[in-house]
Amino acid sequence: MSTKASRAAARLMxxxxxxxxxxxxxxxxxxxxxxxxxxxxxLMPGDNPFVGFENYSYFLTDPGxxxxxxxxxxxxxxxxxxxxxxxxxxxxxxxxxxxxxxIVRILVIAPFFVMPTVSALVWKNMxxxxxxxxxxxxxxxxxxxxxxxxxxxxxxxxxxxxxxQWLPFATLILLTALQSLxxxxxxxxxxxxxxPLSRFRFIMLPxxxxxxxxxILIQTIFLLSVFAEILVTTNGGPGxxxxxLTYLIYVQSLLQYDVxxxxxxxxxxxxxxxxxxxxxxxxIGKNLET
Amino acid sequence: xxQITLSQVTKRFGDVEVIPPLDLxxxxxxxxxFVGPSGCGKSTLLRxxxxxxxxxxxxxxxxxxxxTDLPPARRRLAMVFQSYALYPHMSVRKNxxxxxxxAKVPEDEQNRRIxxxxxxxxxxxxxxxxxxxxxxxxxxxxxxxxxxxxxPAAFLFDEPLSNLDAALRVGMRLEISELHxxxxxxxxxxxxxxxxxxxxADKIVVLRAGHIEQVGSPLELYxxxxxxxxxxxxGSPRMxxxxxxxxxxxxxxxxxIRPEHIEVSDGPGRWQGRIAVSEHLGxxxxxxxxDTGLADVITVRASGExxxxxxDTVALTPRADQIHRFxxxxxxx
Numbered sequence: 001m002s003t004k005a006s007r008a009a010a011r012l013m014x015x016x017x018x019x020x021x022x023x024x025x026x027x028x029x030x031x032x033x034x035x036x037x038x039x040x041x042x043l044m045p046g047d048n049p050f051v052g053f054e055n056y057s058y059f060l061t062d063p064g065x066x067x068x069x070x071x072x073x074x075x076x077x078x079x080x081x082x083x084x085x086x087x088x089x090x091x092x093x094x095x096x097x098x099x100x101x102x103i104v105r106i107l108v109i110a111p112f113f114v115m116p117t118v119s120a121l122v123w124k125n126m127x128x129x130x131x132x133x134x135x136x137x138x139x140x141x142x143x144x145x146x147x148x149x150x151x152x153x154x155x156x157x158x159x160x161x162x163x164x165q166w167l168p169f170a171t172l173i174l175l176t177a178l179q180s181l182x183x184x185x186x187x188x189x190x191x192x193x194x195x196p197l198s199r200f201r202f203i204m205l206p207x208x209x210x211x212x213x214x215x216i217l218i219q220t221i222f223l224l225s226v227f228a229e230i231l232v233t234t235n236g237g238p239g240x241x242x243x244x245l246t247y248l249i250y251v252q253s254l255l256q257y258d259v260x261x262x263x264x265x266x267x268x269x270x271x272x273x274x275x276x277x278x279x280x281x282x283x284i285g286k287n288l289e290t
Numbered sequence: 291x292x293q294i295t296l297s298q299v300t301k302r303f304g305d306v307e308v309i310p311p312l313d314l315x316x317x318x319x320x321x322x323x324f325v326g327p328s329g330c331g332k333s334t335l336l337r338x339x340x341x342x343x344x345x346x347x348x349x350x351x352x353x354x355x356x357x358t359d360l361p362p363a364r365r366r367l368a369m370v371f372q373s374y375a376l377y378p379h380m381s382v383r384k385n386x387x388x389x390x391x392x393a394k395v396p397e398d399e400q401n402r403r404i405x406x407x408x409x410x411x412x413x414x415x416x417x418x419x420x421x422x423x424x425x426x427x428x429x430x431x432x433x434x435x436x437x438x439x440x441x442p443a444a445f446l447f448d449e450p451l452s453n454l455d456a457a458l459r460v461g462m463r464l465e466i467s468e469l470h471x472x473x474x475x476x477x478x479x480x481x482x483x484x485x486x487x488x489x490x491a492d493k494i495v496v497l498r499a500g501h502i503e504q505v506g507s508p509l510e511l512y513x514x515x516x517x518x519x520x521x522x523x524x525g526s527p528r529m530x531x532x533x534x535x536x537x538x539x540x541x542x543x544x545x546x547i548r549p550e551h552i553e554v555s556d557g558p559g560r561w562q563g564r565i566a567v568s569e570h571l572g573x574x575x576x577x578x579x580x581d582t583g584l585a586d587v588i589t590v591r592a593s594g595e596x597x598x599x600x601x602d603t604v605a606l607t608p609r610a611d612q613i614h615r616f617x618x619x620x621x622x623x
Binding site: 182184185187188189190191192193194195198202203206207209 | 340341342361362363364367368369371372373375376377378379380388389392393436440
């Protein structure tokens, strides 16, 4: 794009998609903001008067709100820790030359292709079910009492399910990063007397820093809005034990038919996501600069 | 100390024998250059000595102690890689300190050695930069610095100058030679460039397909190449080979004569030819002479500027005492 004419043409050409995208984002955002300041409950038809920040104060003082915030954070952090630690270990393993490498790699990546509702249902009914689940059978075979994961440790179970889904993604990104490491650097470190552990600590880990940053950023965006896994397994319960912010908004707007409250919750979620994003960029964004 | 002995060392990758049984003796303080065309196994041989590859059979001794199965770190060798292999996330200082940190050298001693290396290699101003901010020559120096601070028994260089431009290469060549004079440590240097081999080496090892073709000082190789391969590989431009009746007249299957040992003139001479290309370098002029009836091309060097040009017919006279004679098996007679 050097000449004035070509720049103008370029702007004209990309304008339809820019306008479409802007409309797609701005109209729902505007309507959410608008609904969030109305008393708008589908169970009470009639006019929808302007109530200012009433919805927000109700949402923020809701007994489920604090629990939902902590659950959201625990879910995001728990899954991040499991996927990054597990992803690094798996990537190190898969990077070794072995027989059937191609098939093993496809198998490892497979969970990522299973849609969240399906994988959560598979986990709920085939693994975690206290009567028929594989874990129940395993416990019984060992002479132990089956453990009702989803009732006793609902949040931990959901963290496990979500981590299982995201582990392939982390593994894939970290594996490609590992493969791009110059083997002469590792050999140089070997000549310099570094043990395998020091080679990992001083050569591989710094090399992976950028890939880990990418994994953290992308996963955080998606993990803040985990929903399907909660809906099909615990329904946010028992109590609020596995309700995250997304699920709380769903409960408010669709189970209680309160459009105003739901919208207010949505706006709160947007603000929180942005706060998290700013913190993330501050903390690790510098890793992405060259 | 840095005496390295290879006896009956072999290396196979699967069914492919890269190094057939090979014996080599490298004395303490020697500058040894492994030279050969690409794929001749010279880098593999270096990596066997370094311990980065396992030998298939045979024995490697360093300073008289068996080192065949020692891990690389315990062979007291330092290596400079072709890509320099600097650690990109560490500053120059930390790169140089890394081997000492791994060896748990005390901090004071580390700093002393870093300062000494930085002074020796002119790295003082760059110690706090990252490798990415350095030029090729500076990176090369950092890689050498990282090798020096370990005070190794021998240095291994794997084509260290091949990523540098021509001018820097000449400069670094001198620096490495000076470094060798100063440290008097054994150095093993791998290159495919025979000019590097000739200018730097105490001892050149010419390799072809894993075989040692000849071992000797640069001038020994230049004066008395043992076979056609060494004769053609050492010397630039390469030696002219002449077969047939002319060779028969000298009682050989092939005779070799270097371009600098042929006199060129426009008067009468032993051979006649027509100049196809003349390359004027100022100090020297190289003529590619065609239609001599001896070989496709005869390359001739004349000192300084000569008033001969493309298309001229010239007379060539070889210096009789500089003719190398080879038998039908390619060996020197």
